[in-house]
Amino acid sequence: MLSNTQFSMAVHLMCALAWNEGKLIGSQDLAHSVGTNPSFLRGLISVLREAGLVDTRQGKGGGSTLARPAGTITLLDVYRALETSQPLKVHRPDCGSDCIVARRMKNLLHDLNEKLEDTLAIELKQTTVADLVTEYIT
């Protein structure tokens, strides 16, 4: 799935914005909460903005806010925004091998990846950012 911590940080970020829904929050405040630095976080925010999950305003007094109501943003939306690869990292089976197992492995792993992706999607779609805020943040 996600071999880096960006999904985790993005969830944190979205919850922070949802908790302050309506306000513009600067990357410095957000970075302090997430536990990273503003510059790195702005990169993550850019990705979420391109996915239509976050709005930002530049200039003095600028910052980030949710692009839509927190109740309409699911974890799947966040996941898809960051998705760069499939759930499984796949090795390089020797497709030209005389071993029949190797020749079929690519298809097998492709299908397995799709099945896991679907399963994850169904699970992630069931939770919205608003759900998380309601359940966990007082």
Place this chain on the structure above:
Amino acid sequence: MLSNTQFSMAVHLMCALAWNEGKLIGSQDLAHSVGTNPSFLRGLISVLREAGLVDTRQGKGGGSTLARPAGTITLLDVYRALETSQPLKVHRPDCGSDCIVARRMKNLLHDLNEKLEDTLAIELKQTTVADLVTEYIT
């Protein structure tokens, strides 16, 4: 989930052993099919052996074979054998922050991880190595 290709290689390995069920296969032959080198693969085999999925015999004519019938080994068994961390890599939210979101994030991510883990387990339990061989390998 699995940030490396070992699950992918392990599935390949188990299918190869299942396809040759009953025979002892050397790490060289297996490595050739998987597309890696024997030494690295022996490390992976060791992990699967400790998990009780594979038997090995040392010495001349030695090699690996399935420890149980392929129909009794699920992908969850393979996954658990390799499991070193949780599905999500989690960042380090500033738990001591004055931001309430940060203070609750650890619990939130922990629960999310458990939910995803359960979802994956249910999915992976439904497929056995024998299923894969039957469906994909002629």
Place this chain on the structure above:
DNA sequence: TCGTCTGTCACCGTTTTGGTAACAGTTAGG
């Protein structure tokens, strides 16, 4: 005893990851 195989360790180069600085561009407010 000899040849062949596994088990394990140590080491290496590459890639990935997250952190950081720098700076141009944008905007509110005087």
Place this chain on the structure above:
DNA sequence: CCTAACTGTTACCAAAACGGTGACAGACGA
């Protein structure tokens, strides 16, 4: 218009992860 404050983006770095490889002791069949 000018300044201060903020974002957007790039480039670069150190640390960690990853997979590959060689080496060698130990096990075992012949």
